[in-house]
Amino acid sequence: MxxxxxxxxxxxxxxxxxxxxxxxxxxxxxxxxxxxxxxxxxxxxxxxxxxxxxxxxxxxxxxxxxxxxxxxxxxxxxxxxxxxxxxxxxxxxxxxxxxxxxxxxxxxxxxxxxxxxxxxxxxxxxxxxxxxxxxxxxxxxxxxxxxCDELMRAINLEAGAISYGLVMLIAGGWAMLAHLGYAGAPKPLDLLSLLYVLVLVASFIVIGKRGMLAPR
Structure with a gap:
């Protein structure tokens, strides 16, 4: 103990x-x-x-x-x-x-x-x-x-790649459903807000994967 x-x-x-x-x-x-x-x-x-x-x-x-x-x-x-x-x-x-x-x-x-x-x-x-x-x-x-140092540059690049994937998955999926009439079309502000949020989500995913959320 x-x-x-x-x-x-x-x-x-x-x-x-x-x-x-x-x-x-x-x-x-x-x-x-x-x-x-x-x-x-x-x-x-x-x-x-x-x-x-x-x-x-x-x-x-x-x-x-x-x-x-x-x-x-x-x-x-x-x-x-x-x-x-x-x-x-x-x-x-x-x-x-x-x-x-x-x-x-x-x-x-x-x-x-x-x-x-x-x-x-x-x-x-x-x-x-x-x-x-x-x-x-x-x-x-x-x-x-x-x-940034080499580590932070790598984190930035990885976060950017994950952001792109999330945008394709979520924004792309939303656009697909809207095109087929299964969901309402996103408004311009909806897309901007979504992009802002997905960047934060990607950043947390990366720093979490690298153990940077643990107490230091």
């Missing part, structure tokens, strides 16, 4: 507590988004727009968490699955850029969700923010890839 106790404490500190913190923050963000969108003060939104806003907000929350870890390593070491604050200091550049890319992608999707005629954001502004965030986030992600 004495040998397992430190491992149990580490599991609670590195996995359970961060998961609880992330769940609380995510729930608060989602509740805020739903409250604002349901109030109809900024527009009347359908389910596709609400889901897109929620997914975009998730990206913003993740980006903010990564930023905190990069800029405040001692704080980040308490909720990110790393060995210590020094690991975050070593990865500061990569984490800062990654957080920026995630935030830009999140802003992009939220802007599209709030676009007129249903939302308060003019279509031209939504297009500028949406396309700008998507492109700038992509450019930054290239810089992140170049700044």
């Amino acid at each position: 004495e040998d397992k106790s430190p491992q149990t404490q580490r599991f609670i500190r590195k996995i359970i507590l961060p998961a609880l913190i992330g769940g609380v923050v995510g729930f608060a963000a989602a509740s805020g988004v739903l409250s604002v969108m349901d109030s109809k003060t900024i527009g009347t939104f359908d389910e596709s727009a609400v889901v897109a806003a929620l997914v975009g907000s998730l990206y913003l929350v993740i980006g903010a968490g990564v930023w905190v870890g990069a800029l405040r390593p001692k704080v980040g070491a308490h909720f990110l699955n790393v060995e210590d604050a020094d690991e975050l200091r070593e990865q500061k550049k990569v984490l800062t850029l990654s957080g920026a890319a995630m935030a830009l992608w999140g802003v992009s999707l939220v802007a599209l969700a709030l676009a007129a005629p249903a939302g308060v954001l003019p279509q031209a502004a939504a297009l500028t923010i949406g396309a700008g965030g998507l492109v700038l986030g992509g450019v930054i992600s290239v810089s992140v890839y170049r700044a």
